[in-house]
Amino acid sequence: MAIIKKIRIGDLLVSEGMISEEQLQQALQAQKGTGRKLGNMLVDMGLISEDDLLAFLSRQLGIPFVDLRHFQFDPELVKIVPETLARRFRVLALTREADGVLIGMADPTDIFALDKIASRTRENIKPAVVREADLLRSLDTVYRRTDEIETIAEELGEELAQTDFNLADLLPDSQLEDAPVVRLLQTLFEDAVQVGASDIHIEPDETVLRIRQRIDGVLHEQVMKEKRIAGALVSRLKLMSGLDISERRLPQDGRFNIRVRNKNIDVRLSTMPLQYGEAVVMRLLDQSGGLLSLDQIGMPGWVLDRFRRYIHHPHGLILVTGPTGSGKTTTLYGALSELNRPQKKIITVEDPVEYRLPRINQVQVNTKVGLTFAGVLRTALRQDPDIVMVGEMRDQETVEIGLRAAMTGHLVLSTLHTNDAISTALRLLDMGAEGYVVAGSLKAILAQRLVRRVCDRCSQPDTLGPDQLGWLMAHPLFSTFSESEGVFRRGQGCTQCNNTGYHGRIGVFELLELNGELADALRRTDHAAFTQLSRHQKHFVSLADCALDYARQGLTTVEEVIRIAGQVEEV
Helix, strand or coil: CCCCCCCCHHHHHHHCCCCCHHHHHHHHHHHCCCCCCHHHHHHHCCCCCHHHHHHHHHHHHCCCECCHHHCCCCHHHHCCCCHHHHHHHCEEEEEEECCEEEEEECCCCCHHHHHHHHHHHCCCEEEEECCHHHHHHHHHHHCCCHHHHHHHHHHHHHHHHCCCCCHHHCCCCCCCCHHHHHHHHHHHHHHHHHHCCCEEEEEECCCCEEEEEEECCEEEEEEECCCCHHHHHHHHHHHHHCCCCCCCCCCEEEEEEEEECCEEEEEEEEEEEECCEEEEEEEEEECCCCCCCHHHHCCCHHHHHHHHHHHCCCCEEEEEECCCCCCHHHHHHHHHHHHCCCCCCEEEEECCCCCCCCCCEEEECEHHHCECHHHHHHHHCCCCCCEEEECCCCCHHHHHHHHHHHHCCCEEEEEECCCCHHHHHHHHHHCCCCHHHHHHHEEEEEEEEEEEEECCCCEEEEECCHHHHHHHHHCCCCCCCCCCCCEEEEECCCCCCCCCCEEEEEEEEEEEECCHHHHHHHHCCCHHHHHHHHHCCCCCCCHHHHHHHHHHCCCCCHHHHHHHHHHHHCC
Protein backbone atom coordinates (compact mmCIF):
# COMPACT_ATOMS: atom_id res chain seq x y z
CA MET A 1 0.00 0.00 0.00
CA ALA A 2 1.20 3.49 -0.80
CA ILE A 3 2.32 5.33 2.34
CA ILE A 4 0.25 8.46 3.02
CA LYS A 5 1.63 10.90 5.55
CA LYS A 6 -0.84 12.39 8.00
CA ILE A 7 -1.20 16.10 7.31
CA ARG A 8 -2.89 18.91 9.16
CA ILE A 9 -5.02 20.30 6.34
CA GLY A 10 -6.03 23.47 8.18
CA ASP A 11 -2.52 24.57 9.14
CA LEU A 12 -1.18 23.85 5.66
CA LEU A 13 -3.98 25.80 3.98
CA VAL A 14 -3.17 28.77 6.21
CA SER A 15 0.55 28.51 5.48
CA GLU A 16 -0.18 28.38 1.74
CA GLY A 17 -2.30 31.53 2.07
CA MET A 18 -5.45 29.76 0.81
CA ILE A 19 -7.43 30.63 3.96
CA SER A 20 -6.76 32.89 6.92
CA GLU A 21 -6.16 31.80 10.52
CA GLU A 22 -9.48 33.43 11.46
CA GLN A 23 -11.32 31.43 8.80
CA LEU A 24 -9.68 28.23 10.03
CA GLN A 25 -10.84 28.89 13.59
CA GLN A 26 -14.38 29.60 12.32
CA ALA A 27 -14.41 26.26 10.49
CA LEU A 28 -13.00 24.36 13.48
CA GLN A 29 -15.64 25.91 15.73
CA ALA A 30 -18.42 24.95 13.30
CA GLN A 31 -16.95 21.45 12.97
CA LYS A 32 -17.22 20.65 16.67
CA GLY A 33 -19.78 18.00 17.42
CA THR A 34 -20.65 17.38 13.77
CA GLY A 35 -18.18 14.56 13.05
CA ARG A 36 -17.55 16.08 9.63
CA LYS A 37 -14.18 16.43 7.91
CA LEU A 38 -12.55 19.84 8.11
CA GLY A 39 -12.14 19.99 4.33
CA ASN A 40 -15.87 19.44 3.77
CA MET A 41 -16.66 22.09 6.37
CA LEU A 42 -14.40 24.64 4.65
CA VAL A 43 -16.08 23.96 1.28
CA ASP A 44 -19.61 24.15 2.74
CA MET A 45 -18.81 27.46 4.42
CA GLY A 46 -17.59 28.85 1.10
CA LEU A 47 -14.09 29.52 2.46
CA ILE A 48 -12.46 27.48 -0.32
CA SER A 49 -13.71 25.84 -3.50
CA GLU A 50 -13.76 22.06 -3.74
CA ASP A 51 -11.51 22.08 -6.81
CA ASP A 52 -8.91 24.27 -5.04
CA LEU A 53 -8.98 21.95 -2.02
CA LEU A 54 -8.56 18.83 -4.17
CA ALA A 55 -5.69 20.41 -6.13
CA PHE A 56 -4.04 21.30 -2.80
CA LEU A 57 -4.39 17.73 -1.50
CA SER A 58 -3.01 16.36 -4.77
CA ARG A 59 0.10 18.54 -4.47
CA GLN A 60 0.66 17.94 -0.76
CA LEU A 61 0.21 14.17 -0.90
CA GLY A 62 1.90 13.69 -4.25
CA ILE A 63 -1.09 11.79 -5.65
CA PRO A 64 -3.09 12.35 -8.86
CA PHE A 65 -6.41 14.11 -9.18
CA VAL A 66 -8.88 12.16 -11.37
CA ASP A 67 -11.93 13.79 -12.95
CA LEU A 68 -14.62 11.09 -12.81
CA ARG A 69 -16.94 13.00 -15.15
CA HIS A 70 -14.95 11.72 -18.13
CA PHE A 71 -13.59 8.50 -16.65
CA GLN A 72 -14.21 5.09 -18.24
CA PHE A 73 -14.59 2.47 -15.49
CA ASP A 74 -13.57 -1.17 -15.85
CA PRO A 75 -16.65 -3.13 -14.62
CA GLU A 76 -14.52 -6.09 -13.49
CA LEU A 77 -11.89 -4.02 -11.69
CA VAL A 78 -14.54 -2.04 -9.78
CA LYS A 79 -15.76 -5.29 -8.17
CA ILE A 80 -12.51 -5.88 -6.27
CA VAL A 81 -13.81 -3.39 -3.69
CA PRO A 82 -17.12 -4.69 -2.24
CA GLU A 83 -19.99 -2.23 -2.55
CA THR A 84 -20.43 -1.98 1.22
CA LEU A 85 -16.81 -0.83 1.64
CA ALA A 86 -16.97 1.46 -1.39
CA ARG A 87 -20.01 3.27 -0.01
CA ARG A 88 -18.76 3.31 3.58
CA PHE A 89 -15.39 4.87 2.76
CA ARG A 90 -16.47 6.59 -0.47
CA VAL A 91 -13.90 4.98 -2.73
CA LEU A 92 -13.82 3.47 -6.23
CA ALA A 93 -11.27 1.27 -7.99
CA LEU A 94 -10.05 3.17 -11.06
CA THR A 95 -7.18 1.47 -12.88
CA ARG A 96 -4.75 -1.41 -12.42
CA GLU A 97 -1.14 -0.26 -12.80
CA ALA A 98 2.16 -2.06 -12.67
CA ASP A 99 2.70 -1.33 -8.98
CA GLY A 100 -0.88 -1.62 -7.70
CA VAL A 101 -4.49 -0.50 -8.04
CA LEU A 102 -5.36 3.19 -8.22
CA ILE A 103 -8.27 3.95 -5.88
CA GLY A 104 -10.30 7.17 -6.17
CA MET A 105 -11.09 8.61 -2.72
CA ALA A 106 -13.17 11.53 -1.52
CA ASP A 107 -10.76 11.76 1.47
CA PRO A 108 -7.30 10.41 0.59
CA THR A 109 -6.04 11.28 4.09
CA ASP A 110 -8.26 8.55 5.62
CA ILE A 111 -5.51 6.08 6.55
CA PHE A 112 -7.96 3.69 8.22
CA ALA A 113 -9.92 3.39 4.96
CA LEU A 114 -6.73 2.69 3.01
CA ASP A 115 -5.74 -0.08 5.45
CA LYS A 116 -9.18 -1.65 5.35
CA ILE A 117 -9.35 -1.70 1.55
CA ALA A 118 -5.80 -3.06 1.19
CA SER A 119 -6.59 -5.81 3.71
CA ARG A 120 -9.84 -6.77 1.97
CA THR A 121 -8.55 -6.68 -1.62
CA ARG A 122 -5.02 -7.99 -0.90
CA GLU A 123 -3.74 -5.44 -3.40
CA ASN A 124 -1.20 -2.64 -3.25
CA ILE A 125 -3.45 0.41 -2.99
CA LYS A 126 -2.51 3.75 -4.53
CA PRO A 127 -4.88 6.61 -3.64
CA ALA A 128 -6.10 9.31 -5.98
CA VAL A 129 -8.29 12.29 -5.08
CA VAL A 130 -11.70 12.77 -6.72
CA ARG A 131 -14.70 15.08 -6.31
CA GLU A 132 -17.09 13.68 -3.73
CA ALA A 133 -20.26 14.49 -5.70
CA ASP A 134 -18.87 12.77 -8.82
CA LEU A 135 -17.88 9.76 -6.75
CA LEU A 136 -21.33 9.39 -5.20
CA ARG A 137 -22.97 9.52 -8.64
CA SER A 138 -20.51 6.98 -9.97
CA LEU A 139 -21.19 4.58 -7.10
CA ASP A 140 -24.81 4.29 -8.20
CA THR A 141 -23.90 3.60 -11.81
CA VAL A 142 -21.03 1.10 -11.41
CA TYR A 143 -22.57 -1.02 -8.64
CA ARG A 144 -25.60 -2.30 -10.53
CA ARG A 145 -27.78 -5.09 -9.08
CA THR A 146 -27.83 -7.26 -12.22
CA ASP A 147 -25.49 -9.94 -10.82
CA GLU A 148 -27.41 -10.03 -7.55
CA ILE A 149 -30.71 -10.38 -9.44
CA GLU A 150 -29.26 -13.31 -11.42
CA THR A 151 -27.98 -15.02 -8.26
CA ILE A 152 -31.26 -14.75 -6.36
CA ALA A 153 -33.17 -15.87 -9.46
CA GLU A 154 -31.01 -19.01 -9.64
CA GLU A 155 -31.62 -19.67 -5.94
CA LEU A 156 -35.38 -19.29 -6.39
CA GLY A 157 -35.32 -21.48 -9.50
CA GLU A 158 -33.56 -24.27 -7.59
CA GLU A 159 -36.13 -24.13 -4.78
CA LEU A 160 -39.02 -24.26 -7.22
CA ALA A 161 -37.44 -27.21 -9.00
CA GLN A 162 -37.48 -29.19 -5.72
CA THR A 163 -41.26 -28.98 -5.31
CA ASP A 164 -44.23 -30.03 -7.39
CA PHE A 165 -46.29 -27.06 -6.20
CA ASN A 166 -47.08 -24.15 -8.46
CA LEU A 167 -46.44 -21.04 -6.42
CA ALA A 168 -49.51 -19.36 -7.92
CA ASP A 169 -51.65 -22.06 -6.26
CA LEU A 170 -50.22 -21.47 -2.78
CA LEU A 171 -52.15 -19.61 -0.12
CA PRO A 172 -51.13 -15.98 0.56
CA ASP A 173 -49.74 -16.86 3.99
CA SER A 174 -47.48 -19.59 2.69
CA GLN A 175 -43.79 -19.05 3.39
CA LEU A 176 -42.47 -21.86 1.18
CA GLU A 177 -40.80 -19.69 -1.45
CA ASP A 178 -41.45 -16.37 0.21
CA ALA A 179 -37.96 -15.27 1.20
CA PRO A 180 -36.24 -15.61 -2.21
CA VAL A 181 -39.16 -13.95 -4.00
CA VAL A 182 -39.14 -10.99 -1.62
CA ARG A 183 -35.36 -10.59 -1.90
CA LEU A 184 -35.50 -10.82 -5.69
CA LEU A 185 -38.21 -8.16 -5.95
CA GLN A 186 -36.42 -5.94 -3.45
CA THR A 187 -33.21 -6.16 -5.47
CA LEU A 188 -35.10 -5.58 -8.71
CA PHE A 189 -36.72 -2.41 -7.37
CA GLU A 190 -33.43 -1.17 -5.89
CA ASP A 191 -31.68 -1.59 -9.23
CA ALA A 192 -34.50 0.18 -11.08
CA VAL A 193 -34.51 3.15 -8.70
CA GLN A 194 -30.71 3.30 -8.76
CA VAL A 195 -30.59 3.71 -12.55
CA GLY A 196 -33.67 5.93 -12.74
CA ALA A 197 -35.96 3.47 -14.56
CA SER A 198 -39.53 4.64 -15.17
CA ASP A 199 -40.96 1.18 -15.89
CA ILE A 200 -40.17 -2.48 -15.17
CA HIS A 201 -41.37 -5.16 -17.60
CA ILE A 202 -41.51 -8.85 -16.54
CA GLU A 203 -42.12 -11.01 -19.63
CA PRO A 204 -42.12 -14.85 -19.64
CA ASP A 205 -41.00 -16.43 -22.89
CA GLU A 206 -40.93 -20.07 -23.97
CA THR A 207 -37.59 -20.90 -22.34
CA VAL A 208 -36.44 -17.70 -20.61
CA LEU A 209 -37.69 -14.82 -18.48
CA ARG A 210 -37.03 -11.30 -19.70
CA ILE A 211 -36.82 -8.40 -17.26
CA ARG A 212 -36.62 -5.06 -18.99
CA GLN A 213 -36.25 -1.56 -17.56
CA ARG A 214 -37.16 1.61 -19.40
CA ILE A 215 -34.41 4.17 -18.81
CA ASP A 216 -34.67 7.56 -20.51
CA GLY A 217 -37.42 6.15 -22.73
CA VAL A 218 -35.38 3.16 -23.96
CA LEU A 219 -35.77 -0.46 -22.76
CA HIS A 220 -32.72 -2.30 -21.37
CA GLU A 221 -33.03 -6.08 -21.18
CA GLN A 222 -31.80 -8.76 -18.78
CA VAL A 223 -32.51 -12.35 -19.82
CA MET A 224 -32.66 -15.13 -17.22
CA LYS A 225 -32.89 -18.87 -17.83
CA GLU A 226 -34.98 -19.48 -14.72
CA LYS A 227 -38.37 -19.25 -16.48
CA ARG A 228 -40.14 -21.00 -13.59
CA ILE A 229 -39.68 -18.01 -11.31
CA ALA A 230 -42.06 -15.90 -13.44
CA GLY A 231 -45.11 -17.36 -11.69
CA ALA A 232 -43.57 -16.67 -8.29
CA LEU A 233 -42.86 -13.03 -9.14
CA VAL A 234 -46.30 -12.40 -10.63
CA SER A 235 -48.09 -14.00 -7.66
CA ARG A 236 -46.14 -11.99 -5.11
CA LEU A 237 -46.78 -8.76 -7.03
CA LYS A 238 -50.49 -9.56 -7.24
CA LEU A 239 -50.60 -10.06 -3.47
CA MET A 240 -48.83 -6.74 -2.95
CA SER A 241 -51.39 -5.04 -5.23
CA GLY A 242 -54.45 -6.72 -3.68
CA LEU A 243 -55.28 -8.57 -6.91
CA ASP A 244 -56.75 -12.05 -7.43
CA ILE A 245 -53.83 -14.51 -7.65
CA SER A 246 -56.11 -17.30 -8.95
CA GLU A 247 -57.22 -15.26 -11.98
CA ARG A 248 -54.70 -15.77 -14.78
CA ARG A 249 -56.99 -15.53 -17.80
CA LEU A 250 -57.88 -11.84 -17.61
CA PRO A 251 -55.80 -8.64 -17.34
CA GLN A 252 -55.72 -6.95 -13.93
CA ASP A 253 -54.62 -3.51 -12.73
CA GLY A 254 -53.45 -2.53 -9.25
CA ARG A 255 -51.05 -0.39 -7.32
CA PHE A 256 -48.95 -0.46 -4.16
CA ASN A 257 -46.40 1.69 -2.38
CA ILE A 258 -42.87 0.72 -1.36
CA ARG A 259 -39.85 2.46 0.11
CA VAL A 260 -36.61 1.95 -1.81
CA ARG A 261 -33.28 3.67 -1.14
CA ASN A 262 -34.99 6.24 1.11
CA LYS A 263 -37.51 7.04 -1.63
CA ASN A 264 -41.25 6.56 -1.44
CA ILE A 265 -42.19 4.80 -4.71
CA ASP A 266 -45.76 4.45 -5.93
CA VAL A 267 -46.02 1.42 -8.24
CA ARG A 268 -48.82 1.10 -10.82
CA LEU A 269 -49.08 -2.50 -11.96
CA SER A 270 -50.75 -4.05 -15.00
CA THR A 271 -50.90 -7.78 -15.80
CA MET A 272 -51.69 -9.35 -19.16
CA PRO A 273 -52.06 -13.08 -20.04
CA LEU A 274 -49.59 -14.27 -22.69
CA GLN A 275 -48.95 -17.58 -24.39
CA TYR A 276 -46.28 -18.58 -21.85
CA GLY A 277 -47.67 -17.00 -18.68
CA GLU A 278 -48.58 -13.55 -17.40
CA ALA A 279 -46.65 -10.41 -18.29
CA VAL A 280 -46.37 -7.58 -15.77
CA VAL A 281 -45.57 -3.93 -16.42
CA MET A 282 -44.91 -1.63 -13.46
CA ARG A 283 -44.79 2.16 -13.69
CA LEU A 284 -42.61 3.66 -10.94
CA LEU A 285 -43.56 7.08 -9.58
CA ASP A 286 -41.20 8.69 -7.08
CA GLN A 287 -43.45 10.40 -4.53
CA SER A 288 -40.44 11.50 -2.41
CA GLY A 289 -39.03 13.90 -4.97
CA GLY A 290 -42.08 16.12 -4.90
CA LEU A 291 -43.84 17.64 -7.87
CA LEU A 292 -41.97 19.71 -10.41
CA SER A 293 -43.06 23.32 -10.71
CA LEU A 294 -43.59 24.81 -14.15
CA ASP A 295 -40.22 26.56 -13.79
CA GLN A 296 -38.51 23.17 -13.25
CA ILE A 297 -40.11 21.32 -16.17
CA GLY A 298 -37.69 22.83 -18.68
CA MET A 299 -40.00 24.76 -21.02
CA PRO A 300 -38.30 27.40 -23.16
CA GLY A 301 -38.87 30.84 -21.65
CA TRP A 302 -41.28 32.12 -24.28
CA VAL A 303 -43.42 28.94 -24.07
CA LEU A 304 -43.51 29.09 -20.27
CA ASP A 305 -44.56 32.75 -20.19
CA ARG A 306 -47.41 32.27 -22.65
CA PHE A 307 -48.60 28.95 -21.18
CA ARG A 308 -48.59 30.47 -17.71
CA ARG A 309 -50.74 33.35 -18.96
CA TYR A 310 -53.37 30.90 -20.25
CA ILE A 311 -53.61 28.78 -17.09
CA HIS A 312 -54.40 31.95 -15.13
CA HIS A 313 -57.38 32.72 -17.38
CA PRO A 314 -60.71 32.51 -15.50
CA HIS A 315 -62.25 30.13 -18.06
CA GLY A 316 -61.56 28.14 -21.21
CA LEU A 317 -60.11 24.76 -22.23
CA ILE A 318 -56.35 24.17 -22.22
CA LEU A 319 -55.07 20.86 -23.61
CA VAL A 320 -51.70 19.19 -23.09
CA THR A 321 -51.07 16.54 -25.73
CA GLY A 322 -48.57 13.90 -26.70
CA PRO A 323 -48.14 10.11 -26.73
CA THR A 324 -47.90 7.94 -23.61
CA GLY A 325 -44.81 8.74 -21.58
CA SER A 326 -44.27 12.22 -23.00
CA GLY A 327 -44.57 14.04 -19.66
CA LYS A 328 -48.15 15.37 -20.00
CA THR A 329 -49.06 14.48 -16.41
CA THR A 330 -45.95 16.20 -15.05
CA THR A 331 -46.89 19.41 -16.90
CA LEU A 332 -50.51 19.29 -15.72
CA TYR A 333 -49.51 18.73 -12.10
CA GLY A 334 -47.02 21.59 -12.37
CA ALA A 335 -49.87 23.84 -13.54
CA LEU A 336 -52.17 22.60 -10.76
CA SER A 337 -49.50 23.26 -8.13
CA GLU A 338 -49.24 26.85 -9.31
CA LEU A 339 -53.03 27.29 -9.35
CA ASN A 340 -53.57 25.61 -5.98
CA ARG A 341 -54.58 28.51 -3.73
CA PRO A 342 -57.15 28.77 -0.90
CA GLN A 343 -59.27 31.06 -3.09
CA LYS A 344 -59.64 28.43 -5.85
CA LYS A 345 -61.66 25.19 -5.72
CA ILE A 346 -59.97 22.57 -7.89
CA ILE A 347 -61.42 19.15 -8.75
CA THR A 348 -59.52 16.51 -10.72
CA VAL A 349 -60.91 13.41 -12.45
CA GLU A 350 -58.07 10.91 -12.97
CA ASP A 351 -57.36 7.30 -13.84
CA PRO A 352 -55.36 6.72 -11.76
CA VAL A 353 -54.58 9.50 -9.28
CA GLU A 354 -50.80 9.68 -9.67
CA TYR A 355 -49.80 12.31 -7.11
CA ARG A 356 -51.68 13.39 -3.99
CA LEU A 357 -52.15 17.14 -3.75
CA PRO A 358 -53.37 18.94 -0.61
CA ARG A 359 -56.54 21.07 -0.85
CA ILE A 360 -57.39 19.61 -4.30
CA ASN A 361 -60.43 17.29 -4.60
CA GLN A 362 -59.06 14.29 -6.53
CA VAL A 363 -61.46 11.61 -7.84
CA GLN A 364 -60.31 8.17 -8.98
CA VAL A 365 -62.29 6.85 -11.97
CA ASN A 366 -63.70 3.32 -11.44
CA THR A 367 -65.52 1.99 -14.50
CA LYS A 368 -66.40 -1.28 -12.70
CA VAL A 369 -68.91 0.59 -10.54
CA GLY A 370 -69.95 3.08 -13.23
CA LEU A 371 -67.67 5.89 -12.08
CA THR A 372 -66.64 7.10 -15.55
CA PHE A 373 -64.86 10.26 -16.68
CA ALA A 374 -68.09 11.73 -18.04
CA GLY A 375 -70.11 10.79 -14.96
CA VAL A 376 -67.61 12.22 -12.48
CA LEU A 377 -67.11 15.36 -14.60
CA ARG A 378 -70.87 15.97 -14.70
CA THR A 379 -71.05 15.66 -10.89
CA ALA A 380 -67.91 17.74 -10.38
CA LEU A 381 -69.52 20.71 -12.14
CA ARG A 382 -72.23 20.68 -9.45
CA GLN A 383 -69.56 21.02 -6.74
CA ASP A 384 -68.95 24.72 -7.54
CA PRO A 385 -65.37 24.34 -8.88
CA ASP A 386 -63.25 27.12 -10.32
CA ILE A 387 -60.84 24.74 -12.05
CA VAL A 388 -61.41 21.20 -13.31
CA MET A 389 -58.69 18.84 -14.49
CA VAL A 390 -59.76 15.83 -16.57
CA GLY A 391 -57.05 13.17 -16.83
CA GLU A 392 -57.90 12.37 -20.45
CA MET A 393 -60.56 13.27 -23.05
CA ARG A 394 -61.40 9.69 -23.98
CA ASP A 395 -64.86 9.86 -25.59
CA GLN A 396 -67.38 12.19 -27.15
CA GLU A 397 -69.42 12.62 -23.96
CA THR A 398 -66.38 13.67 -21.90
CA VAL A 399 -65.28 16.08 -24.64
CA GLU A 400 -68.70 17.71 -24.87
CA ILE A 401 -69.08 18.14 -21.10
CA GLY A 402 -65.53 19.54 -20.80
CA LEU A 403 -66.07 22.02 -23.65
CA ARG A 404 -69.37 23.28 -22.24
CA ALA A 405 -67.83 23.61 -18.78
CA ALA A 406 -65.11 25.79 -20.33
CA MET A 407 -67.80 27.94 -21.96
CA THR A 408 -69.71 28.44 -18.69
CA GLY A 409 -67.01 30.04 -16.57
CA HIS A 410 -64.71 27.16 -15.62
CA LEU A 411 -61.03 26.68 -16.41
CA VAL A 412 -60.67 23.13 -17.74
CA LEU A 413 -57.31 21.37 -18.12
CA SER A 414 -57.04 18.02 -19.88
CA THR A 415 -54.94 15.78 -22.13
CA LEU A 416 -55.30 14.06 -25.48
CA HIS A 417 -53.13 11.40 -27.12
CA THR A 418 -52.26 13.22 -30.33
CA ASN A 419 -49.04 13.79 -32.25
CA ASP A 420 -48.93 17.58 -32.32
CA ALA A 421 -50.85 20.70 -31.36
CA ILE A 422 -52.44 21.33 -34.77
CA SER A 423 -53.98 17.86 -35.06
CA THR A 424 -55.41 18.14 -31.53
CA ALA A 425 -58.08 20.71 -32.34
CA LEU A 426 -59.08 18.69 -35.40
CA ARG A 427 -59.30 15.55 -33.26
CA LEU A 428 -61.96 17.24 -31.11
CA LEU A 429 -64.02 17.79 -34.26
CA ASP A 430 -63.48 14.17 -35.29
CA MET A 431 -64.73 13.05 -31.87
CA GLY A 432 -68.09 14.67 -32.57
CA ALA A 433 -67.71 18.10 -30.97
CA GLU A 434 -69.43 20.98 -32.77
CA GLY A 435 -67.08 23.43 -34.45
CA TYR A 436 -68.64 26.50 -32.82
CA VAL A 437 -68.30 24.91 -29.36
CA VAL A 438 -64.62 24.09 -29.89
CA ALA A 439 -64.00 27.60 -31.26
CA GLY A 440 -65.65 29.21 -28.26
CA SER A 441 -63.99 27.05 -25.59
CA LEU A 442 -60.48 26.10 -26.69
CA LYS A 443 -57.81 28.65 -25.70
CA ALA A 444 -54.44 26.94 -26.13
CA ILE A 445 -52.85 23.56 -26.92
CA LEU A 446 -49.45 22.54 -25.59
CA ALA A 447 -47.91 19.56 -27.40
CA GLN A 448 -44.82 17.93 -25.96
CA ARG A 449 -42.31 15.11 -26.32
CA LEU A 450 -39.30 13.94 -24.35
CA VAL A 451 -35.92 13.69 -26.06
CA ARG A 452 -32.84 12.12 -24.55
CA ARG A 453 -30.28 14.56 -23.19
CA VAL A 454 -26.62 14.27 -24.19
CA CYS A 455 -24.58 12.94 -21.26
CA ASP A 456 -22.65 15.92 -19.87
CA ARG A 457 -19.85 13.67 -18.63
CA CYS A 458 -18.87 12.24 -22.04
CA SER A 459 -20.23 14.94 -24.37
CA GLN A 460 -18.04 15.72 -27.37
CA PRO A 461 -18.37 17.62 -30.69
CA ASP A 462 -20.18 15.79 -33.46
CA THR A 463 -19.89 16.79 -37.12
CA LEU A 464 -22.91 15.87 -39.20
CA GLY A 465 -22.49 13.45 -42.05
CA PRO A 466 -23.69 14.36 -45.56
CA ASP A 467 -26.85 12.22 -45.17
CA GLN A 468 -27.92 13.93 -41.95
CA LEU A 469 -27.06 17.37 -43.30
CA GLY A 470 -28.96 16.75 -46.52
CA TRP A 471 -32.00 15.38 -44.68
CA LEU A 472 -32.23 18.43 -42.42
CA MET A 473 -31.71 20.82 -45.34
CA ALA A 474 -34.41 19.18 -47.44
CA HIS A 475 -37.03 18.57 -44.75
CA PRO A 476 -39.85 21.16 -44.71
CA LEU A 477 -40.18 20.95 -40.92
CA PHE A 478 -36.74 22.55 -40.47
CA SER A 479 -37.27 25.91 -42.07
CA THR A 480 -34.65 27.55 -39.83
CA PHE A 481 -31.79 25.13 -40.62
CA SER A 482 -28.84 26.30 -42.72
CA GLU A 483 -25.90 24.43 -44.25
CA SER A 484 -23.42 26.34 -42.08
CA GLU A 485 -24.66 24.46 -39.03
CA GLY A 486 -22.32 21.49 -39.16
CA VAL A 487 -21.14 20.85 -35.59
CA PHE A 488 -23.40 19.58 -32.81
CA ARG A 489 -22.67 17.30 -29.83
CA ARG A 490 -23.05 13.66 -28.90
CA GLY A 491 -22.11 11.43 -25.96
CA GLN A 492 -19.16 9.12 -26.37
CA GLY A 493 -20.53 6.67 -23.78
CA CYS A 494 -19.43 6.32 -20.16
CA THR A 495 -20.43 4.69 -16.89
CA GLN A 496 -22.83 7.46 -15.93
CA CYS A 497 -24.94 6.91 -19.08
CA ASN A 498 -24.45 3.11 -19.26
CA ASN A 499 -22.44 3.69 -22.45
CA THR A 500 -25.49 5.05 -24.31
CA GLY A 501 -24.24 8.63 -24.67
CA TYR A 502 -27.48 9.92 -23.11
CA HIS A 503 -28.33 10.72 -19.51
CA GLY A 504 -31.79 11.99 -18.59
CA ARG A 505 -34.41 13.58 -20.81
CA ILE A 506 -35.65 17.06 -21.63
CA GLY A 507 -39.05 18.22 -22.84
CA VAL A 508 -39.70 19.47 -26.37
CA PHE A 509 -42.72 21.78 -26.63
CA GLU A 510 -44.94 23.55 -29.14
CA LEU A 511 -47.72 25.94 -28.11
CA LEU A 512 -50.66 26.72 -30.37
CA GLU A 513 -52.72 29.74 -29.29
CA LEU A 514 -56.27 30.03 -30.65
CA ASN A 515 -56.79 33.46 -32.22
CA GLY A 516 -59.74 34.84 -34.17
CA GLU A 517 -58.69 33.41 -37.55
CA LEU A 518 -58.18 29.93 -36.13
CA ALA A 519 -61.50 30.08 -34.26
CA ASP A 520 -63.29 31.02 -37.51
CA ALA A 521 -61.71 28.04 -39.29
CA LEU A 522 -62.91 25.74 -36.50
CA ARG A 523 -66.45 27.16 -36.70
CA ARG A 524 -66.48 26.33 -40.41
CA THR A 525 -64.81 22.95 -39.65
CA ASP A 526 -62.30 23.89 -42.36
CA HIS A 527 -59.43 21.52 -41.57
CA ALA A 528 -57.13 22.70 -44.37
CA ALA A 529 -57.46 26.37 -43.51
CA PHE A 530 -56.94 25.69 -39.80
CA THR A 531 -53.75 23.72 -40.49
CA GLN A 532 -52.36 26.36 -42.86
CA LEU A 533 -53.12 29.27 -40.54
CA SER A 534 -51.64 27.42 -37.51
CA ARG A 535 -48.31 26.79 -39.21
CA HIS A 536 -47.96 30.47 -40.11
CA GLN A 537 -49.01 31.82 -36.72
CA LYS A 538 -46.63 34.53 -35.52
CA HIS A 539 -45.36 32.85 -32.33
CA PHE A 540 -45.74 29.21 -33.38
CA VAL A 541 -42.59 27.06 -33.16
CA SER A 542 -43.00 23.39 -34.10
CA LEU A 543 -41.84 20.43 -32.02
CA ALA A 544 -39.20 19.67 -34.65
CA ASP A 545 -37.77 23.21 -34.61
CA CYS A 546 -37.78 23.22 -30.78
CA ALA A 547 -35.80 19.95 -30.81
CA LEU A 548 -33.41 21.41 -33.40
CA ASP A 549 -32.81 24.40 -31.13
CA TYR A 550 -31.90 22.00 -28.30
CA ALA A 551 -29.42 20.28 -30.64
CA ARG A 552 -27.87 23.66 -31.48
CA GLN A 553 -27.35 24.18 -27.74
CA GLY A 554 -25.73 20.76 -27.37
CA LEU A 555 -28.54 19.44 -25.16
CA THR A 556 -29.55 16.60 -27.50
CA THR A 557 -28.35 14.93 -30.68
CA VAL A 558 -29.42 15.26 -34.30
CA GLU A 559 -30.58 11.62 -34.15
CA GLU A 560 -33.13 12.60 -31.50
CA VAL A 561 -34.21 15.59 -33.61
CA ILE A 562 -34.79 13.33 -36.62
CA ARG A 563 -36.76 10.90 -34.43
CA ILE A 564 -39.08 13.70 -33.28
CA ALA A 565 -39.51 14.91 -36.86
CA GLY A 566 -40.42 11.38 -37.93
CA GLN A 567 -43.09 11.11 -35.23
CA VAL A 568 -44.64 14.45 -36.19
CA GLU A 569 -44.44 13.63 -39.90
CA GLU A 570 -46.62 10.55 -39.32
CA VAL A 571 -49.57 12.92 -38.80
